[in-house]
Amino acid sequence: MAVLHHGRTEPPDTEACPERSATAHSKQPRPEQPRTTVPEQSSAAHPQGPQTALPQRPQTALPQRPQTALPGAPPARGPLKPRKRLLAPALALLVVAVLVAVAHQIRPAPYGDRLTPGPPAHTARARGDGVEAYDGRSLRWRYARVGRRPLSVLPTHGHAFTVWDDGLVTDTDGRSVRWHRALPAAAGWLRTRGGAGVLRPLDRGILAIVTPARITAYRTADGDLRWVLPARAGCAFRPERAVRHGRALLVAQPCAHGAWTAQLVAVDDLGGIAPHRTPLGNDRPGTGGPEHPRTEKALAPPR
Numbered sequence: 001m002a003v004l005h006h007g008r009t010e011p012p013d014t015e016a017c018p019e020r021s022a023t024a025h026s027k028q029p030r031p032e033q034p035r036t037t038v039p040e041q042s043s044a045a046h047p048q049g050p051q052t053a054l055p056q057r058p059q060t061a062l063p064q065r066p067q068t069a070l071p072g073a074p075p076a077r078g079p080l081k082p083r084k085r086l087l088a089p090a091l092a093l094l095v096v097a098v099l100v101a102v103a104h105q106i107r108p109a110p111y112g113d114r115l116t117p118g119p120p121a122h123t124a125r126a127r128g129d130g131v132e133a134y135d136g137r138s139l140r141w142r143y144a145r146v147g148r149r150p151l152s153v154l155p156t157h158g159h160a161f162t163v164w165d166d167g168l169v170t171d172t173d174g175r176s177v178r179w180h181r182a183l184p185a186a187a188g189w190l191r192t193r194g195g196a197g198v199l200r201p202l203d204r205g206i207l208a209i210v211t212p213a214r215i216t217a218y219r220t221a222d223g224d225l226r227w228v229l230p231a232r233a234g235c236a237f238r239p240e241r242a243v244r245h246g247r248a249l250l251v252a253q254p255c256a257h258g259a260w261t262a263q264l265v266a267v268d269d270l271g272g273i274a275p276h277r278t279p280l281g282n283d284r285p286g287t288g289g290p291e292h293p294r295t296e297k298a299l300a301p302p303r
Contacts, residue, residue, distance in 0.1 A: 111168065112147060114143070114144045115142075115143045115144075117141055118140040118141030119140055122158060126150040126151070143172050148164045150162050151165055151194050161207060166187050167186040167190060169209060178222075180223075197241070202217065202268060204269045206226060213230065214228055215267060237251050237265070238251070247269075248266045250264060251266075
């Protein structure tokens with residue numbers, strides 16, 4: 001007869017029945033644990049095969065801090081727009097243009113020119129330290145040079161040719177000073193004797209300037225030098241004793257020793273008048289005949 005014992009029963013001896021204890025232990029239900037979903041990874045990333053997902057602790061969302069630049073690093077800048085890239089060169093060009101314009105305005109005038117422009121006039125004369133042009137009693141324009149004094153003025157065809165005390169010759173038409181030409185070694189003589197007879201007009205737009213050492217001819221259109229006739233050795237020209245005869249200008253050339261025929265020189269727009277001369281043409285290039293109208297020798301026929 002079996003005896004039933006009420007109360008707490010002891011578990012069987014696991015050491016005596018190891019197989020039974022293992023089976024019983026495996027059949028006991030395990031407590032459920034929270035599962036976390038792990039994304040499946042491809043077999044290419046893990047060549048050894050799929051791995052078991054390990055339980056992970058639930059993470060609470062932490063507040064994210066704004067990213068700050070590292071100490072010493074330059075601040076990040078976005079790409080500049082094309083307009084902003086072109087703005088700096090444009091401003092630089094504008095500043096350079098303004099500086100050039102200001103420098104052009106404040107630069108000193110060449111030869112100390114001081115011109116008060118006006119319409120052309122047929123009458124001009126030296127007055128004080130400048131040249132004044134009039135139309136009747138109305139002043140048209142005035143021209144002066146700093147520190148210089150005009151000695152003689154020759155008005156012709158709306159132009160005023162002036163010789164100054166420093167040996168400079170100018171041409172003014174009222175709107176601008178068209179050209180300047182310097183007379184070599186003539187400043188001292190001009191200050192002593194003045195400019196009487198120095199400016200002599202010739203035909204075909206040629207202006208002769210007579211000084212004791214030489215006669216120089218310039219083209220009035222552009223101031224181009226056309227010819228030079230020096231005085232003979234031991235002789236000197238006398239500008240105040242020059243007279244016009246037809247197309248020729250007769251200039252006295254006194255000599256200490258010499259025949260009277262050598263003491264008179266005749267010139268025209270082509271230079272010294274002499275038999276069988278072959279002078280240069282005085283027309284502007286492209287407006288008339290060739291520069292050398294007659295280049296062959298006077299005595300030998302052309303080949």
